[in-house]
Amino acid sequence: MKAPTVDDFAALIGIDWADQKHDICENPTGSKKYLHSVVSSKPESIDNWAMNLKIRYPNKQVAIACELQKGPLINALSKYSHLTIFPLNPSSVAKYRQAFTPSGAKDDPSDAYLQAEILALHMDKLTVIQPESAEIRALSQLVEYRRKIVQDRVDLTNKITATLKNYYPQVLEWFSEKDTIIFCDFIKKWPSLMQAKKAKKQSLQTFFNQHNSRYPEVNATRISLIKKATTLTDDLGVIEPNKILIEILIPQLKVLIKGIEQLDSEIKQRYKKQKDRVIFDSFPGAGPQLAPRLLAAFGTKRDRYTDASALQKYAGIAPVIERSGKQKWVHWRYSCPKFLRQTFVEWAGLSVRFSFWAKAYYEQQKSKGKPHNVIIRSLAFKWIRIAFRCWKTRTPYNESMYLEALKRRDSPLLKFAVGA
Known part of the structure; x- marks a missing residue:
């Protein structure tokens, strides 16, 4: 595929994006004019701006430079066939700015101008965003979301473990895996050692059976340890605050566990449809x-x-x-x-x-x-x-x-x- 050149485009545009608004610098090809404008980050404003470009440059492509590879703005612009997006490395733009602004001053309109200039002078060194199919893009986001939620689960599990060690460390020995529904439900039902010790043996056995923990020796050992356990502290000033925190954290962990299961199921289904699998x-x-x-x-x-x-x-x-x-x-x-x-x-x-x-x-x-x-x-x-x-x-x-x-x-x- 032929690499694009400046002559392939009717205009070169630099966008300095922000959360609430985007500063734009537009340079019609072959002209020394630089038109500065500001567009709201609202979808309606972006759409009006993009369609206005199509009207002003009919049947022609417009090149856009932006310090983004993905995100809401890229998602919004990618749907327009008349726009070609060139992602810029933010550090490259920063160094380019520093070369001509030794003071280090940064200004959004000026950054938009610099990006348009980089596009005009160095297009041959830039690559175009070529969106994958909707299925691949969806799969890509799902696997990344899963990885982030798994890390959230690890962080939350560590926080729960640290809290339990303050007043209820025995439960950490009874369950080798903390990121499980049975662990969450056990602590939700018996959030302190005293409450667990008061539970009847049959109640504990029923709980384990309901959670498909059907290993008699493992369950018998757990029940025995629960009944023999000695409290770490009787100080209510320690027990009650930590117990309240645990009652807040455990439902969050359960949501994350079920969320990961949901993502796994969705990823599996989408992955199965891919011929390259x-x-x-x-x-x-x-x-x-x-x-x-x-x-x-x-x-x-x-x-x-x-x-x-x-x-x-x-x-x-x-x-x-x-x-x-x-x-x-x-x-x-x-x-x-x-x-x-x-x-x-x-x-x-x-x-x-x-x-x-x-x-x-x-x-x-x-x-x-x-x-x-x-x-x-x-x-x-x-x-x-x-x-x-x-x-x-x-x-x-x-x-x-x-x-x-x-x-x-x-x-x-x-x-x-x-x-x-």
Whole structure:
């Protein structure tokens, strides 16, 4: 696909977005005029502005530069076929501004002008937002929401655990897993040790049976521990405030647990509809949570990336190499989609348990004294290259074929294989 040039557009527009309003700088192509305006962030205002552009520049494309990859404004503008959106890196705009404003002064209209200028001078270095299908975009948002809610569940579980340790630590021993409905319902029914000790054995047994905890020995041990437990403190000044906090937190945890189940069900259904799922199901360690995330990461537009290195760089997995004089140093890529990078790093970490060569690579690097995080990032770099080829050729991954290729090359990696 031909890369767009300035001549392809009737106007170049920079937008400095904000929560309540957006500052706009419009430069008709071939003109030295810069028209400044302000548009409300309300959907009606954005729609009026976008349709006005269509009337003023009939049958022509308009280029828009904005310091966003996604969000409400991008969602609003993406539905207009006459608008082509170029996302800008905020740090790039900041450095461009600093180059011409040494004082560091920042002004929204001026930033809109700078973005329009960057678009005019450096369009060849920018990429266009090419929206995926509605199904892929929905799946992408759902897997990201799930990851965030899982983190919320972890944070809330830690808070509940810390609170229970203040007055009711025994319940943490009775249930090994805290992010479960049975744990929430038990504490909701018996929010203090004294209340749990007063419960009849049959009431406790019935509770466990109702929650499908039907292991007689486990339940008998729990009931015995409940009856023998000694209170940590009898101080009501400690017990009552913490008990109230627990009664507030537990319903929140239950909502998050059920919310994750709902998201899992929705993600599963949407993922099943994707033809490419056979590719991502074939990757070692992907599993039901990471396979949909990987599919959403790659998408379905196979011309989106020129090669594997483009994805490695965009995802923040490829390291940044800097040189100055005779010095050279390598560092972590700071500007990238964090969730995308997290997806590849998590997958690489899990692959060590399920892939023969990945485990061998981990042991090889470990023998060289490399730290765990560095090894996993390096492994993610290799996996992207492999996954990219599978994705491009629509071919599921085959571990045996990859190992055969390593053998043909007489790769030293295999000597580090488990059991070697």
